[in-house]
Every structure is written in structure tokens, then in C-alpha cells.
Amino acid sequence: MSTSNEDQLVQEILLEIYKRLPDAQACSDAGIQTRLRSQTQDLIALARSAASCHARQNDIAEGECTEDNTEQPAQSAHGQTDQSDQAVTEARAGIQAEPGVADSSEHRQEQIRPSTVANASEEPAESLIPDRAAHPDNHQLKQAASSTPQDSGEHPPELSEPTIAPSDRNAAPERSATIDPHRKPGAIPTASLPSAEPALPRLIVTIAANANAGKPYQAAIEARTDSGHPVRILHCDIPTQSGVRYEDGALVGSTPEAGEYRIQVTGACEDIEYPLTASADLIVNHDPKTLWKDIPSDPCAPGWKLDERAFATSGAGGRRLIGASIRGRSHAHTGGFREDDFLLQASTDGRWNIIAVADGAGSASRSRIGSRIATEVAVQQAQAQLLSLGPAAIDEWRVSGDKEPTRALRVMFYQALGTAALEALKAIEEQARYHDADIREYATTLLLATHTHTEIGDLVGTFWVGDGAIALCDQAGGARLLGQPDSGAFSGQTRFLDRSAVDSGQEIMSRIHCAITPALDSLLLMTDGVSDPLFESDNELHSPARWRELQDQLMPLIQTDTATEKLVSWLKFWRKGHHDDRTIVVLY
Incomplete structure (x- = not known):
């Protein structure tokens, strides 16, 4: 068999592969794809066998040129030639006998340009193989067409027709769906994908x-x-x-x-x-x-005082005095101190009841000391002044028969209460100098009240700087506020006992009030920790009905043997947003 004959066989096999590959790629049926690919693999095997025969014939021809011209090599060469011719004939017969080749060739013939077929024998075999990226088997085709195996001394396998099982030839492949004859390779399917299963109700x-x-x-x-x-x-x-x-x-x-x-x-x-x-x-x-937590305050701290304190005593004129003070929740939650304080007592001559209530500023580190000094000094100084000035002033008023406070009474209260407030401030200033501290660290309010009973009626005098409240309730059902709280522009702001509150007689007199009532029912003093949650507006603070309600609420508690314990318990009432120290004193 000549070299051109063998080349032509390789070209025919490769051309047939080229025709069948697009059919295998374009077909949507899995069974047909498998069959076409199997046929293509058989053709690849034929191409390899033809190439092997061609290579062996060349080796034999080279051997004849170098050896002696003996009869045996010639016969071997002729034998190999005959064998090659027989392999080529069988290969061609395998191509023609391959099932589906005719159909595939006719189907693809229209798509191949005539010039490509005419020049198939002149172009390299590699040019007839589709690009390797188009199909994973193309790389094997290209290797089969271009590679020339080296002589390893072994005989190449004989070229034989690919074997296709009869069942594969005759059995119709199963199809999952009808093939659309109008569909072209690469077309986007028009049928919608199956919808997901409906979600279960939730x-x-x-x-x-x-x-x-x-x-x-x-x-x-x-x-x-x-x-x-x-x-x-x-x-x-x-x-x-x-x-x-x-x-x-x-x-x-x-x-x-x-x-x-x-x-x-x-x-x-x-x-x-x-x-x-x-x-x-x-x-x-x-x-x-x-x-809320209740963390005890540090008893070793300077100026420490009990977190809760209550006291009751008999007063002048057959009256009773009771007071209680508790640490607010805001201070207890952090282990802070009770900044409020109070002091109540009857004068030594048995004619006057003297009460002082003070609220130390929560922002001042030594205000608990300031409130204590203010109450102690104020009560002491007020008693001293009343013992000195009181008898004469009261006698003058009694002789006059006036139902309103006379000038003598006003002067008496100005001297007694004004002096008490001034001396309390001086004591705080002295304490600050002694400890080399800022006076503002002792900031405190001061509410001071005095009471005495006469045959004309009950006489009450008060001095008030800061917030809180002082009120008088009479037995006729009336009630009135004895002073005006000092409130700032914002909630929680107030004024404290300082030089500006006692720097002039006019300022002192603006903070002093006198009241005469035929029959006093009760006198109440309290810090803003009590007045703010109970009287949420100025109108309520000036309402006699609201003060009577408070008195009616307190009387059943304080007129018992356990009055102090009940009063402390009452002070722990709950009001959202109101957790300051609370102090109240009642004269009844």
C-alpha cells in the first residue's frame, strides 16, 4: 500500500470524526449522545491503527536500504505491505459499515464547504479536527492524528472493525421528553422550569x-x-x-x-x-x-450618718413632734450617703417647739455634713433668740388683741430666725476653712419653723431657703403654704444657704413668714424628696385640699405606738422617677 493511500485513509477517518462530533454535541437525547460518542471513539481507534501501520512500513523500508538485498527482507516487506493493504481495506469497510454514518454524513454534508472537502488531502490532518476547547475528546483526536509512535520492537495491533453490540444497534434509546425538531443547538429553552414545591403553612x-x-x-x-x-x-x-x-x-x-x-x-x-x-x-x-440595690454607706467616712433615722418626742403646749429621714434609692443603689437631716425639740422653757429640716446637695461631696451643721446650729440659735426676745414680744401682741402678727412679732422672728440662719452659714464656712475645702462642697437648703401656743391662738414663724415645703393645717379644714420654694430653670435646680440669702435685712425678711391660727391641727416640713412626688405642680403645692389629704394619710400612722417605724415605711412609697432622699417632720 502506498503512502498516499494511507494518508488518504487517515484523512477520511478524520473527516468522518469531524462530521459526527457536532451531532453528538447538539443532540439533547442522552442515549443518542452516548451512541455517537461510542462511534467516534471507534473511529479514533481506526485512525491510530492506520497511523501505526504507516509508521511500521516506513521502518521496514529504511531497513531494506541498509541491509543486503536478500530475498527474506523483501518478502517481509511485501508481507507487511499486503498486511497494511488489508488493514486499510478493512478500515474503509468499517467506516462504510458503521451504523448511522450515512445519515450523519448526509446531515452534515450541507454544512461543510466544498473547498474544505476538496482540499482535505492537501491540508494537514490537524486542520480537520475541531478546536480542543469545543469538546473534551478533541484533544485525543489531535494526538491520534499528529503523533508518530516510536519503534519499540512490538507489533502494532491489527486494524479491525469496531464492535457494536446488537442491542445497541437495534434498541431505541429512552427519551425523557420529545425532541423539538425546530430547536437549534445553543437555543434557550422556552419552557418554564418546574416550580418549587409550595411552602408549608406557618x-x-x-x-x-x-x-x-x-x-x-x-x-x-x-x-x-x-x-x-x-x-x-x-x-x-x-x-x-x-x-x-x-x-x-x-x-x-x-x-x-x-x-x-x-x-x-x-x-x-x-x-x-x-x-x-x-x-x-x-x-x-x-x-x-x-x-434597686441597697448598699450600705461607709460608716468610716467623714460625716457619716445612719442611712435611716426616725425620732419622736413630746413638744411644748401638749404637742407631739415626729420626724423621719431615709436615704433615697438613687443613693442606696450606689452605696451613697443620706444627705438630708432634721432636728426637732422643745425649748428649755417649755414654750416653743423648734424644727429644722435640711437637704444637702447631691452633687456636693460634703453636703451631708453641711445639712447636719445647718440643722443643729439653726435650732440652737433660734432657741437662744426666742428665749431672749419671745416673752416681751408675745406679751405686747397679747395686750394689743390683734389677730394679725404685729410689728413686734415680726421683729422677734427676724431676729431669731435670721440670726439662726446666719449663724448656721458661719458654722459651715468655719468647717470648710478648717478642712481647707470649698464652701460649695457643704451646700444645703434650710427650712426652719417655730411654734408656740397662746390664749389668742397658735403662733408660727418660719424661715425658708431652697426647695421642699412648709405648710400649716388648721382644725377648721384650711391649709396654707408658709413660704415659697426656690426653684431653678430646670428640674432639680434650687438655691442653697449662702451669703446671698442672708446678706441684707430685706432678703432675710422675704424668707420669713408669720401665721396665727385659732386652732392648729398640724405643721409639716419636708424636703423635695417628699414634696416633689406628692405635689407635682405649683397648683397642687398651693392646694389646701392636697395638704389635707396628706395630713389625713399620715395621722393614722403617727398616732400609734410604732409611729416612727410606720413613718419610715411610709417614706418608701414608690413614684416613678423620684428616688431622692426623703425627710418629713410633723407637729400635731
């Missing part, structure tokens, strides 16, 4: 309101699907420690325990055959009172 549980610890609770609980269909609740699994139970579409409890609880709800819907389940959070809010 249960949504709604609780109308949260609960509050220790308070009766009742709130509706409803269930529905995420599509809005109502769901009938079959069962609610609620932790027993919550103190809440399910009853007829509602959550109820008498004294719920604070915490956050996960409840499991099971419900039924008419459109759904199976029960639905879901979980929800039940929140029981803490009682705000239980969240």
Missing part, C-alpha cells in the same frame, strides 16, 4: 400584652397562619414557674413571676389536615422596686 402566635411581676394579668392570645387564616388554639404549654396559665383564648395569672418564658402553642385550621405548632415568648416585666 403558625403565627400573638400575645396582646406583657405581664408585670406580682400584678394580676390577663391578655388575649391569638393564632393564625402566615396567609391570614384563623387557627383554633388546642393547647398551650406554659412553664409552671411563670405563674401564668391558658384559659379560653387568654393568658391569665394572679401573681406572675418576673422572667421571659417560651410557650409552645398547638392549633388547628379548617383548611389544613394536620395540627400546626409554634412558639412564642411571654415576658413578665420585673417590678422596678426589686431592681
